[in-house]
Amino acid sequence: MTDREFFQRSLRLIEASRAHEKYREKECINLIASEGLKSPAAMEMLHLCRDLEARYCEGENDLEGHVKERHYQGQRFITQIENLTADLVKDIFRCSWVEIRPLSGTQANQVTFFGLSSLTNNSKMAAVPLSAGAHISHDYTGLAGQVVGLEIINMTYDHEELNIAVDESVRIIKAARPGIVTLGGSLFQFPPPMEELAEAAREVGAFVVYDAAHVLGLIAGGQFQQPLKEGADFVTGSTHKTFPGPQGGLVFADLREPRQRDAAREIQHAVFPLSTSNTHPGRFPALAIAALELKLYGDQLAKQTVRNAQTAGECLFENGLKVLGEKHGFTQSHQIAVDVQEYGGGARVAKNLEKANIIINKNLLPYDSQSDRARPSGIRLGFQEVTRRGFRESDVKHLCSLILDVVKGRRDPRLVRKEVMELRQSFQGIRYGFKSLEEVENRLRKKLGLV
Ligand SMILES: Cc1ncc(COP(=O)(O)O)c(C=O)c1O
Incomplete structure (x- = not known):
């Protein structure tokens, strides 16, 4: 490429970026099921966090999802921000532990599958077939098979019911004895029959992972299903689909049993040091704003x-x-x-x-x-x-x-x-969220009786 071509491309890139914002934001109606919409307040928060977006906060976390140790200096506020975000997210999912550092739903699955299969020393995972709505990261052709090295056993799917065929799948879990049973998917209209599947998983010593990437915001709003209550050990998800936050991933759980705590430690280890260095902390405060919006609306x-x-x-x-x-x-x-x-x-x-x-x-x-x-x-x-x-x-x-x-x-x-x-x-602005950080602060002060 000549210098001239390099500069021409640079200019075109700026123009394309502007054009994209106008096209998809203002001129289209978006019905992609895996995308979400941040509020102006969450976007303002992302913009506010320009310095944070450039920083590192490598290190270990504890079993409350809080910072335990950091290997960089200058962490005074970053640590507070990460801990506070973790607290808000835990509250809206009513759980005891969260891992907010994964950069995406796929990475959340990666650290969870890796952590759990390391702990159980079992490389079999039961999942729904891809064509029946599983995400590629659950499949042997994707992350689970090709990166984590899992052998995938497909549960049976009932095309009429648009759901997992429970009796058949229970039999498959009992016969194959996987270390992980993964539920949830990308084509995901109906809640799977968790209790029966979780019982079969427990019987063979498998962990139940519920991939809530698509339905995370619905779960926070009390709709669809409450996977932790219904038997999931770990819930993974994306923070930018029905959960209206910045692009990212998370894992959460209620660590009631010793083996769940051991598993959470393995998952944390899979996040750092095994698969991330920079956890993109600039997104955490906007994630917290989205959690606040879900708490209220x-x-x-x-x-x-x-x-x-x-x-x-x-x-x-x-x-x-x-x-x-x-x-x-x-x-x-x-x-x-x-x-x-x-x-x-x-x-x-x-x-x-x-x-x-x-x-x-x-x-x-x-x-x-x-x-x-x-x-x-x-x-x-x-x-x-x-x-x-x-x-x-x-x-x-x-x-x-x-x-x-x-x-x-x-x-x-x-x-x-x-x-x-x-x-x-004809639809300007957004509902179920805040127009600005000032509006957020005013609302919070009012709720706290500070004005
Ligand atoms: C069920 C499911 N899990 C995981 C993912 C991956 O999430 P991300 O795009 O955040 O990596 C998706 C993506 O749409 C999904 O549908």
Whole structure:
């Protein structure tokens, strides 16, 4: 590359970054189920933490999720920030231990799978098949198999019920005797039958990991499922999907038994020194703001998110689309899945909707073959972002009418785009969160009786 080309690329990069912000933030309606929306207060906090974003805080943590020892100087406030963030996160999940240092949900899975398999000295893990909604990090073709070196035993999935086939899977767990049973997934409309599976796991000495990446904010809001109460040993997750924080990962647990405490130590060791040096502490305060927002508004946000997803399921179904899970009300989470094979398949439909500025993703459906990943029969739609922007049932129905126009080929997507942009622009600001840090501080002072 010549210097001139280098500088041209640099300029283009700045322009593309500006253009992206305008396009996805202001002009599109985003229904990607794995993305979330931070409040202006959380964003202000990220911006405030410019120095923190440049710092290191390597070291060991204790079994409350607090800082135990740090190997750098200058930690006076960083330690307070990490401890306070851990406390707020523990409170909203009602647990005794949290690990907020993983940089992503995938890393949260990595440290958990690695830590637990080291402790049990058992390299077998039971998980749901990829096509039935597991994340690639649970699979032998992804992190669990190729990085952590686990042998993956697939539990059985019931395509009709859109859930784990419990009797069959209990038999598989008992026969295979894995060290880990992982539940949760990326296509995740219904809570798995935790109690039976956890009982079988306990019988063979396996730890139950619940990957709540998608539903973390719903769990915080008291919806979907309460995995710790229902038998999970460790919950992993992303902090940026239904949990409306900065991009990151976490693991949490209620350390009631000695073996859970040993396991938590192994997981901490897998975080540092084994897989991170810099834990990107600049995100912690914004994570804490998101936790505060969930503490105050999490139940309303979670309920409305699920209601919006169910409304979309009903509306698309009543208008002729094959929405999965009809007999169970389509979903109990933020997402729905639709079989669009008769409209050209998931890839085609997702591209057409993109032309209308409705951003969704194509998705394998439980009965698709794993080899169909590039041409799956379905699409997945998530309603957490639009809910935070203030969409209610009638707005979701309006949006569904635009989706139907495109999917059914009734109108040119480019003509639909204008209405999508108008709909997007009719929702300014966000709900269930704070507009600014000043608003947060005023609210807290009032709650504390300081004004
Ligand atoms: C179930 C599940 N686990 C883990 C992850 C990975 O999370 P992250 O993207 O934060 O690495 C995802 C991503 O969407 C997911 O769906």
